[in-house]
Amino acid sequence: MAALTHMIDSEVFLAFSTYATIVILKMMLMAPMTSYFRLTRKVFANLEDTKLISSTEDKKMIRVDPDVERVRRCHQNDLENIIPFVVIGLLYALTGPDLSTALLHFRVFAGSRICHTIAYVTPLPQPSRGLSWMVGMGITFSMAYRVIGIALYL
Amino acid sequence: MAALTHMIDSEVFLAFSTYATIVILKMMLMAPMTSYFRLTRKVFANLEDTKLISSTEDKKMIRVDPDVERVRRCHQNDLENIIPFVVIGLLYALTGPDLSTALLHFRVFAGSRICHTIAYVTPLPQPSRGLSWMVGMGITFSMAYRVIGIALYL
Amino acid sequence: MAALTHMIDSEVFLAFSTYATIVILKMMLMAPMTSYFRLTRKVFANLEDTKLISSTEDKKMIRVDPDVERVRRCHQNDLENIIPFVVIGLLYALTGPDLSTALLHFRVFAGSRICHTIAYVTPLPQPSRGLSWMVGMGITFSMAYRVIGIALYL
Numbered sequence A, B, C: 001m002a003a004l005t006h007m008i009d010s011e012v013f014l015a016f017s018t019y020a021t022i023v024i025l026k027m028m029l030m031a032p033m034t035s036y037f038r039l040t041r042k043v044f045a046n047l048e049d050t051k052l053i054s055s056t057e058d059k060k061m062i063r064v065d066p067d068v069e070r071v072r073r074c075h076q077n078d079l080e081n082i083i084p085f086v087v088i089g090l091l092y093a094l095t096g097p098d099l100s101t102a103l104l105h106f107r108v109f110a111g112s113r114i115c116h117t118i119a120y121v122t123p124l125p126q127p128s129r130g131l132s133w134m135v136g137m138g139i140t141f142s143m144a145y146r147v148i149g150i151a152l153y154l
Helices: A006-007 A011-028 A030-041 A047-052 A066-094 A099-121 A128-151 B005-008 B011-028 B030-041 B045-051 B064-096 B099-122 B129-153 C004-008 C011-028 C030-041 C045-053 C066-094 C101-122 C127-151
Strands: none
Touching: A006 A011, A006 A047, A006 A066, A006 B045, A011 A030, A011 A066, A011 B064, A011 B129, A030 A066, A030 B064, A047 A066, A047 B005, A066 A099, A066 A128, A066 B064, A066 C004, A066 C066, A099 B129, A128 C011, A128 C066, B011 B030, B011 B045, B011 B064, B011 C004, B011 C066, B011 C101, B011 C127, B030 B064, B064 B099, B064 B129, B064 C066, B099 B129, C004 C011, C004 C066, C011 C030, C011 C045, C011 C066, C066 C101, C101 C127
16 A cells, blocks of 8 residues: 555546546435425425415425335435445545456446436335345445455554 | 646645535534434433433423424435535545635535525525525536546546 | 645555444444344335235335334434544544544544444433444544644635
C-alpha cells in the first residue's frame, strides 16, 4: 500500500466514480417516484402537502397507501445497501485492485440494484428481489474482505 | 483528469470539507430534536425508554405523535438528500471545478437544506418545502452531470 | 494543510479504512437479522414475500411485529450515526491528526456502536442505549470540530 495516492489517478478510480454516481442517481430517483405516487393516489404524510392538489387542507388525504409504502421501502433498502457500497467501494478502489476485477464488482452491483428496484416496484414474485439483494450484499462483502485484508490496522 | 490527486490539496476540497461537515452536522442535530420532542410529549418507541421519565414502565407512552413523526420524516429526508450530496460532492471536488462554481454549488445546497428543515418543522405552507427540496436535488444532479461527463468509464 | 495527499498514505488513513469497514459491516448485518426475525416470526411487509414460507400468499402475515420493528429501528439508528461518522472520519483522517488520537476516536466509536446494538436488541434497561448513542455522537462531533477548525473555507 506504498502508493495509495497513485490509485486516485487510476482507471479503477474513474470506474468507481462512474458507477458510484450511477447507483446514487438511481437511489435519488426513488424520491420523485414517491412524489408521483403521492400526487396520483392523493396520499400525503403532511397536512400542508394536501394543498398542492386541493384548495383546502384535507385530512382525508393523510393516510397510508400500499403502493406509496412499497416505493418508500425500496428507497429505504437503497439507503441501506447503496451507501455501504459507496463507502466500501471508495476504500476498495484505493487498494489497487485489477481493473477487470474492480469493473466486475461495480457492474454486477449496479445491475443487481437495478434488478432489485424493478423486482420491488413491479412487484415480481420472490425470490427475484431476494436474490438481487443478496448479489449486491455479496459484492460489498467481497470488496470489504479485500479492504480489511490490505488495510488492517486495529 | 491527469492530476486528480492535486485536487485534494485545492481550495475546492477545503470548501467541500467545510460544507459537507456543515450539512452532516445539521442532519445529526435532527436526532437531539427528536429526543427533545419525545421527552416533552412523552411519546416513545421502546418500552424501556419510558423509564427515563417515569418510575415504572408505562405502555401508554408507546404511541405515535404527529410532531415526533414530522421531525423523523425531516431527518429521513436529510438522509435521502444530504448523503448523496456528500458522495457526489466528493467526486465533484476531485474533477477540478472552478472555485467560484464549486462554492456556488455548496452554498446553495447548504442553504436549501436549512430552508427545507425550517419549512418542514415549522411547518411553512407549501410549496416552500417542495421548492427547497428541489433546489437541493438540482445541485446534486448538476454536480453528478459534471462527474459523469469527466470520469465516464463504464 | 499543505500536504493533504500525504495523509492518504498514512497509518491514520489505514486505521480509518479498517474501522470504517468494521462499522459499515456491523450496520449491514442488521439486514440479515431483520430477515431472520421476519422468517421466524412469520411477519412480512410485502405480500409476495409470504410465499417464501407458505404455498399461497397469506395476507395474515402482513403485520407489524414489535421485535422486527426493534431491529429495524436499530438499523435506522445505525444509518443516522454510522454514515456521518464515515463521512466526517474520512475528512478528519485527511487533516493529519496524531495516530494515537485518531485511533482513540475510531476505537471508541466502534465500541460505542457495538454496545448500542446489544443494548437495543437485547434490550438492556436505559440509559445504557442512550449513553452508548451519546458517546458515538460525541466522537463524531469531536472529529467535526477538528475538520472545521482546519479546513474552514466558507
